[in-house]
Amino acid sequence: MSFDPATLKYNDSGLIPAIAQDATSGDVLMMAWMNAEAVAATLKTRRVTYWSRSRQAFWIKGETSGHTQELVDFRLDCDRDCLLVLVNQFGPACHTGRPNCFYTAVRDDDEIELTSPVT
Amino acid sequence: MSFDPATLKYNDSGLIPAIAQDATSGDVLMMAWMNAEAVAATLKTRRVTYWSRSRQAFWIKGETSGHTQELVDFRLDCDRDCLLVLVNQFGPACHTGRPNCFYTAVRDDDEIELTSPVT
Numbered sequence: 001m002s003f004d005p006a007t008l009k010y011n012d013s014g015l016i017p018a019i020a021q022d023a024t025s026g027d028v029l030m031m032a033w034m035n036a037e038a039v040a041a042t043l044k045t046r047r048v049t050y051w052s053r054s055r056q057a058f059w060i061k062g063e064t065s066g067h068t069q070e071l072v073d074f075r076l077d078c079d080r081d082c083l084l085v086l087v088n089q090f091g092p093a094c095h096t097g098r099p100n101c102f103y104t105a106v107r108d109d110d111e112i113e114l115t116s117p118v119t
Numbered sequence: 120m121s122f123d124p125a126t127l128k129y130n131d132s133g134l135i136p137a138i139a140q141d142a143t144s145g146d147v148l149m150m151a152w153m154n155a156e157a158v159a160a161t162l163k164t165r166r167v168t169y170w171s172r173s174r175q176a177f178w179i180k181g182e183t184s185g186h187t188q189e190l191v192d193f194r195l196d197c198d199r200d201c202l203l204v205l206v207n208q209f210g211p212a213c214h215t216g217r218p219n220c221f222y223t224a225v226r227d228d229d230e231i232e233l234t235s236p237v238t
Contacts (some may be wrong), residue, residue: 026145
């Protein structure tokens with residue numbers, strides 16, 4: 001039996017959301033999009049690979065920044081339209097230089113910043 | 120200063136993805152969609168409220184099943200197009216009766232089931 005990326009449910013643009021979670025800390029790092037080929041590349045190479053909608057190109061996370069994600073576990077949800085990748089994250093996950101992308105919280109109706117860029 | 124849900128980035132259907140994470144265990148429970156009104160309702164009532172695309176209606180998580188999500192923290196990502204809600208989850212989060220929706224893993228090219236429905 002062999003996992004077929006085509007059996008996942010993609011949107012009209014051929015994309016599926018992928019949540020990246022730190023396999024050690026449990027922190028949710030980011031959410032980005034994959035197409036079927038990016039799914040296959042992620043599983044084959046163990047380097048998490050997304051599809052960049054803005055650049056219309058494959059995006060091996062960290063290929064430019066060095067902040068790569070090594071795949072620890074690949075999961076899909078109950079209706080096969082969302083992915084969860086557990087990863088070892090090297091360096092900050094967010095392009096802003098923060099550990100993860102979810103650094104803004106709404107508290108008492110105000111936005112507050114939870115972390116600063118890692119220098 | 121007051122947080123305005125209209126300042127988030129919604130897709131062409133007026134929806135933004137929302138990842139729910141257990142505030143205690145760190146488990147990623149599910150991902151579903153919110154519109155601006157669901158965001159506002161979530162923040163106001165502290166009961167996580169999504170928008171059901173299939174039913175085209177608001178969906179207060181657990182309104183039918185009792186498996187509600189109490190909002191602990193509301194976060195947004197760096198480009199404001201994805202939400203992360205930390206929650207206290209009452210009962211199983213997944214409609215299949217499992218603790219969370221991400222119970223299928225791809226390992227050695229096969230799909231395996233990580234949890235069974237809670238009876």
